Amino acid sequence: MPTKEFQDTVQHFSSFLLDKGRKPSTIKRYAYDIEDFGQWLQESKKLPLQNIWTTLNTEDYEEYFNDLKMQRNYSDKTLHRVYIVLSRLYKCLDLPNPIEDMNFVIQPNRALRDEDFISKAEEKRLKYILTSLEGLTEKQISVRPVLMDRNIAVVHLLINNGLSLQELVGLQMKHVHFENNTISVPGIVGIERTIVLSEDDKKRLYNYNKSIPEPVRPRYHSDDPLFVAFDFTRKTYHWSYDNDAPKALTEIAVQKMIRLEVERANLRKGISAQHLRNTFILRLIENEVLEGEIIKQVGFKSKLSLKRYYDYIV
Incomplete structure (x- = not known):
């Protein structure tokens, strides 16, 4: 199982989404995406013992997305969804987002705003x-x-x-x-x-x-x-x-x-x-x-x- 810090982050992110009015089914799907990433970090022996989200770097995410595409055969649509979920997590945590610097994922058009x-x-x-x-x-x-x-x-x-x-x-x-x-x-x-x-x-x-x-x-x-x-x-x-x-x-x-x-x-x-x-x-x-x-x-x-x-x- 991922560390308590990781589990607390998932709970915090779920509450963040709930406060923004997201539906329970949506929150459940996004939480799954985060937990799946945590499982991959653990199996790859890349899970930091502390300060997880400031320790992970762009290369870690490039390796993860490459694994999703090459080993799990994820579609571009699914890859894009995971990309957005993880990016939104960094926004929720108010931290610099290392995912934005990846060369692997095609960046979407200008994000829609309120x-x-x-x-x-x-x-x-x-x-x-x-x-x-x-x-x-x-x-x-x-x-x-x-x-x-x-x-x-x-x-x-x-x-x-x-x-x-x-x-x-x-x-x-x-x-x-x-x-x-x-x-x-x-x-x-x-x-x-x-x-x-x-x-x-x-x-x-x-x-x-x-x-x-x-x-x-x-x-x-x-x-x-x-x-x-x-x-x-x-x-x-x-x-x-x-x-x-x-x-x-x-x-x-x-x-x-x-x-x-x-x-x-x-x-x-x-x-x-x-x-x-x-x-x-x-x-x-x-x-x-x-x-x-x-x-x-x-x-x-x-x-x-x-x-x-x-x-x-x-």
């Missing part, structure tokens, strides 16, 4: 402000009835359904199926998939479409865009003469809308469409949705895209 997501309180405030006239000028209030359903629908598609910004602005009327509350998301940047709308969101999209004057209204089952660019000065919808169709709302316009609503809600600067999608993905993981199902729901092309989110959860 500020890459929005909290439930921020989400609640943002959704409230979308339905409110709070902080609007008289000019803005005059066009609010035209834009309220659109803005709510946009934000909901991002945070409730996990669309990317590119997917959102690429939606066309032929992708929307009001009869069964679904949208077929085209494979613009990810995998084609179908999302289910809530009854309220379906009604918002329907009312938004009907609020657009018929001559410039996107037509059902057509290539016309779902969301149409709006001219605030003239209070009219833009028309694309090149396509002889309503002009699609742009990514820049959506980001500006979100920025203004975030500002009006007195939330922190920088919240964007990506923050909303990140939050959707994170909540799927927290609710223990299976990895394969998450990939389907968000349109990822491979499991690699999920790595950063699982790393954050650890």
